[in-house]
Amino acid sequence: MFAVNNYFNSKYNKILLENFINNRISSGMYLVTGKFLDMFDKANLLAFNDTFTTSTATSLLAFCNGIFDKTINLDTLITEGNIITSKSAIECHKLTNYNSSYHSMSFDTATSVMTINYSMPLYVSDGGFFRDELNNTLTEQLYLVLYNPTDIGYWNNALSKSVRQTTYVAFTVGDTGTGADLQFDHTDKIEYIDSIAIKVRLPKSLL
Amino acid sequence: MRVLNFYGTTSCLVPTLNASLPFVEVNSDYANNNIYFFKGEIPDADTLNGIVSQTSLLTTYADVLMGQVTAFTLHYSQNNTKLQRIIKKDPDVLEMPYLADGTITWFALCLNEGTPEAGKTPIIFSDSIGIHEDDGKFVTIETFTGTTGTMNLFRELSLILTEISNLEGI
Numbered sequence: 260m261f262a263v264n265n266y267f268n269s270k271y272n273k274i275l276l277e278n279f280i281n282n283r284i285s286s287g288m289y290l291v292t293g294k295f296l297d298m299f300d301k302a303n304l305l306a307f308n309d310t311f312t313t314s315t316a317t318s319l320l321a322f323c324n325g326i327f328d329k330t331i332n333l334d335t336l337i338t339e340g341n342i343i344t345s346k347s348a349i350e351c352h353k354l355t356n357y358n359s360s361y362h363s364m365s366f367d368t369a370t371s372v373m374t375i376n377y378s379m380p381l382y383v384s385d386g387g388f389f390r391d392e393l394n395n396t397l398t399e400q401l402y403l404v405l406y407n408p409t410d411i412g413y414w415n416n417a418l419s420k421s422v423r424q425t426t427y428v429a430f431t432v433g434d435t436g437t438g439a440d441l442q443f444d445h446t447d448k449i450e451y452i453d454s455i456a457i458k459v460r461l462p463k464s465l466l
Numbered sequence: 467m468r469v470l471n472f473y474g475t476t477s478c479l480v481p482t483l484n485a486s487l488p489f490v491e492v493n494s495d496y497a498n499n500n501i502y503f504f505k506g507e508i509p510d511a512d513t514l515n516g517i518v519s520q521t522s523l524l525t526t527y528a529d530v531l532m533g534q535v536t537a538f539t540l541h542y543s544q545n546n547t548k549l550q551r552i553i554k555k556d557p558d559v560l561e562m563p564y565l566a567d568g569t570i571t572w573f574a575l576c577l578n579e580g581t582p583e584a585g586k587t588p589i590i591f592s593d594s595i596g597i598h599e600d601d602g603k604f605v606t607i608e609t610f611t612g613t614t615g616t617m618n619l620f621r622e623l624s625l626i627l628t629e630i631s632n633l634e635g636i
Contacts, residue, residue: 260572260593261604262511266518267577267588274478293468300470300633307633402468411473413631414548421547424631426471440467459467 269368272461276373280428280459281364283405284375288357289327290388290449293400294348296429299323301342307415307422313339320410323425327351327406348399352388354381354452370460377455387450402429403441403455430457469632476551476627480542481579481588491544498578499540499555501620503533503562503607508572508593520576520587532570533562533607535620540577549629560620564612570595573605575623 305311306319315331316322325331333346343349361379366372388401405428412421433439440457443449480492500520504527508514517523524531538560543552572593579588596603597610598621608619 260508260511260591262514262591264517264587264589264591265515266583266586267590268515270588271478275472275474278478279472279474296468296470303470303631304633304636307631307636411471412547412549413471413473413629413634414550415631416634424471424633426473427469428472429468431467 265369265371268461269366269371272371273366273368273373275461276366276459277364280373280375280405280457283407283428284362284377286407287327287405288354288381289351289404289406290354290383290432291351291402291404291429292348293402295326295351296402296404296427298326298336298343298349299425299427303424305341307413307424309415309418309420309422313342315339318410319423320408320425323406323410324408327353327408350388353384354403355384356380356382372458372460375455375457375459380451380453381455382451383449387448401432403432403452404429471631471633473549473629476549476629477544479551479553479627481577491546493541493543495539495541496578496580497539498537500534500536500576500578501538501573501605501623502527502531502576503570503573503595504530505532505566505568505571506530508591514589514591517574517589518587519585520589521585523574523576523587523589527574530566530568532566532568533564533618533620535560535562538620540623551625551627553623553625553627555623557622559608562607562618562620564614564616564618567613569611570607570618571610575605 302311302319302322311319313322313336315335316325322331333349336343337346358379361377363376365374410423410425413424415422430440432441435442480494481496517526538555541554572591573595575590577588592604594604596606597608598606600606604625605623606621608621612618
């Protein structure tokens, strides 16, 4: 057993959450599908095993930046076959109009909860997010993703070497009553998000 | 919620705020840390989470206190190649007389902060205790069981925290 008291937990949670999430809100928010994150994860998995190769990018970081910027040709990826085999339901829309003046954070030391607020409307790029882009179904999970275009070396024990990895934190988006992290009234098209309020907390114990 | 590679955990785990997260190594020494050893079953994590300070710890568990070592130094180092935070005490073995009869089962490590907050102490609790050269344990001592006044030894304190990718082992 390895436990910590509330003060310890709050102290380090605050440092972690401020640095991790705050930086990502300011650098890039996106509305994406679960299939998009699956593609992101698969590229990282290949990179973790030191087998990441694609003609569409020179590095994992360039690839990850490219799929968010839509400069990666998905048809080429399908031909290569190691990251995706279909582009069905792979969707990504950047939230634009970010202004740091409307971004605030607060930390409750009693509960270790970090609250992040953004109060300015954010516009969904490319004319909005049509639900019927997803084969007329609402089954594909949507996420609000905080992405920061940086990578870091993780140690791969099996390979005994450091390998590059990228990172994100994603909140589920769904209709009212679905239990999603962020909930909307039902709409067929998401053009903008009025405001965002996120509460996050890390676990009580480190291990 | 879905997260990939939430890094920074080990990088920030030093007594003062590491404002340069997540890439800068912070290596430092902090004196005046205290460790307390107790007998009996270690309380559950929720109970321990509610201990606010060293003072409240010693008040609450005075009846099961078995030994203590105060004012020792901890060395914090970081290995950014392996994303590891290493926390160790000086290699010197420290004397720790038994304060009561019984068997040591768990401990509380009260960390000295760079900028202490009145009435609050960051505390780590664990039952990971070994004897002599038991490398797999957080803390090693000379003996588990003793009687009041007999000498025990606080030998080693070594904690290595490693950040691993979510994709490790997949």
